[in-house]
Amino acid sequence: MATSFLPEPYSHPYEIDPKYAKSAVYFCCEFGIDQSFKIYSGGLGFLAGSHMRSAAALKQNLCGIGVVWTCGYYNQTRGEGREMAVQFRRKEYAFLQDTGIRFQIPIYGKLVWIGAKFLPSEVFGTxxxxxxxxxxxENTPEDRQITQRLYDNDPGRRIAQYTVLGAGGARLLEELGVDPEVWHLNEAHALSAAFRVLEKHDGQVAEVKKRFVFTTHTPEEAGNEKHSFQQLLGASFFGGLDEGTIRHAVGLTDDLFNHSLAALRLSHMANGVSKLHGEVSRQMWGHYDNICPITHVTNAQNARYWKDxxxxRARENNDLEFLHQRKRELKxxxxxxVADQTGKLFNKDVLTLVWARRFAGYKRADLITRDAKMFQQxxxxxxxPIQIIWAGKPYPFDYGAIETFNHLIRLTTDLPNVAVLVGYELELSRTLKLGSDVWLNNxxxxxxxxxxxxxTAAMNASINLSTYDGWICEFAEDGVNSFIVPPxxxxxxEADRDRHDLEGLHAALNDRILPLYYDDPDGWWALVKKSMDDVLPAFGSDRMAAEYYENIYA
Structure with a gap:
């Protein structure tokens, strides 16, 4: 019989499935578990939250370690001129239990107190x-602020945050008296845990490698965080290890420390988060020596949490009439x-297109608007007719992304059928998916x-309109379960590429999607049903959580 590796009163409330008996700990900077628990920024957190729910449903011997961000990410509101405003507010969580565990770790040469809160499985099904x-x-006001804001804009404080998550998480496991067989770094934020293990085992790199696995979510080398090695030394990121041991462990020959590269050299297995991303990652990192193998486990989301x-029920019964009726109710x-936030009265019988995710330059939130004449037509x-909605949170100090958000507000102020929403968190994300007809991804x-x-949009009867990237490459059949812009x-x-994709989006909408929706409703709902059929179970997080045990942890 397989049993929980965690001691009472923190052990798993279920009998461990023997297939998933190996003990594992999952480190992540953010978890999107529930609307009430605001410790996430977006996609990485949504993914991690789904993973924790599916791991519980599959009765896996896994636990999660994160950070209680006192002010969360931020509250996204509107200013007096309707522009986006950023607010930081303290959050309280009565459902977290104080473990009473307190310990100190060095940060910038002084000892900082760390406390641990516990989230029991039964609260949110994780x-x-x-x-x-x-x-x-016990801490100074400055040290109390280390865990105040997720992804703090001060680089020095972010290093301190990563030290809390990684080295602090490793120290917590020591306090609990456990040493899991698998230490899963979901992104490299918790990398300092590896150096805590390295220090504990007298610099034996093999002891680290046999425990650690690493998931990278960043498909560009420039997007992987780097710091000065001397700065990290000064921040106590490596604990008490000497410089020679650290350099030897990660093959460092200069002052530039690449966190993802170090994670690849301190793990025995790594993965990208789609088939395409796995290929891109192997090309990106393949010329470096002494890195671990890189495979892929395609990201997924928890259907039990997300789907209506x-x-x-309409999908299961092949009842397209009820599928249409239920979609109108959800719209x-x-x-x-939309009416509450913007004063615009949308019509649930009009095709509704939604773009909603983190605002970042490469995601091109405003792409469809860049030809003013085509957009107005x-x-x-x-x-x-069409209705368009944008929503999403830029990084609060990414002023370029914030300007894109505000530009869309200004651009659409006088358009009664186009809206920009604020407050993009779990519940708004779910509502947008329930109420959209087309989910735009470019x-x-x-x-x-x-x-x-x-x-999750496809789970809820929304059709993907997308460029051919990421998970879409594994799902999409153009015109059968989605609509794809030709690569x-x-x-x-760059300008010609953007123009190509812009024209591809408008062509798909004007020549294919709008005619199908209005002129051939039976064809539309058959396509919606096909999309719903195809997205599960392949892109449900139960499959993903199982694959991590079978292909990565093993």
Whole structure:
């Protein structure tokens, strides 16, 4: 009989499935578990939250370690001129249990107190989870602020945050008296845990490698975080290890420390988060020596959390009439939010297109608007009308992305059928998927490692309109379960590529999607049903959580 590796009172509340008996700990900077628990920024957190739910459903011997971010990511609101505003507010979570565990770790040469909160499995249906904090009376005001904001804009404080998550998480496991067989770094934020293990085992790199696995979500080398090695030494990121031991462990020959490269050299297995991203990652890192093998486990989302039961019942019964009826009901909920936020009255019988995810340059939120004449023709067509909604959170100090957000607000102010929403968190994300007819996704190809929002949209009877990137390459059949913009020639200039994709989006909408929706409703709902059939179980997180045990942890 397989039993939980965690001691009472933190052990798993279920009998471990023997297939998943190997003990594992999952480190992540953010977890999107529930709307009430605001410790996530977006896709990485949504993915991690789904993983924790599926790991519990599959009865896996896994626990999660994260951070209680006192002010979360940020509250996204509107300013007096309707522009996006950023607010930081303290959050309290009565459902977290204080473990009473307190310990100190060195950060910038001084000892900082770390406390541990516990999230029991039964609260949100996850595996047992621990969340670290420096917001303790024992600490100075400066040290209490280390865990105040997710992805703090101060580089020095971010290093301190990574030290809390990694070295602090490793120290917590020591306090619990456990040494899991698998230490899973979901992104390299918790890499300092590897150096804690290295220090504990007297510099024996093999002891680290046999425990650690690494998931990378970043398909460009420039997007992988780097710091000065001397800065990291000064921040106590490596604990008490001497410089020679550290350099030897990660093959460092200069002062530039690449966190992802170090994780690849301290793990025995790594993975990208889609088939395409796995290929891109092997090309990106393959010329470095002494890295571990890189495979892929395609990201997925938890269907039990995300999908609407009524839509799923219609799918199971092949009842396209009820599928249409239920979708109209769900669109009404989204229309009310649009009216409440913007004063615009949308129509649930009009095709509704949604772009909603993190605002970042490569995701090209405004792409469809960049030809003013084409955009105006699209949104002012009275014969085949369309409604468009944008939502998403830029990084709070990414002023370029914030300007794109505000530009869209200004651009659409006088358009009654186009809206920009604020407050993009779990619940708004779910409502947008329930209420959308078309889910727009147009990143620059190969720059979206996976993307998962389109998966949960498809679960809820929304059709993907996408460039051919990330998970879409494994799912899409153009015109059968989705609509795909033909890939641009890689030799194109950036401007020509964007123009190609812009014209591809408008062509898909004007020539294929709008005619099908309005002129052939039976064909439309058959395509919706096919999309729903195809997205599960392949892109449900039960499959993903099982694959991590079978292909990565093994």
């Amino acid at each position: 595996v047992p989870m621990f969340f670290l904090t420096t917001d303790l009376d 039961r009524g839509l799923e 009404d909920g989204l229309m009310r939010i 699209l949104v002012r067509d009275s014969d085949r 990143p620059v190809v190969t720059r979206e490692a996976s993307g998962t929002s389109g998966m 641009a020639d890689p030799a194109m200039s």
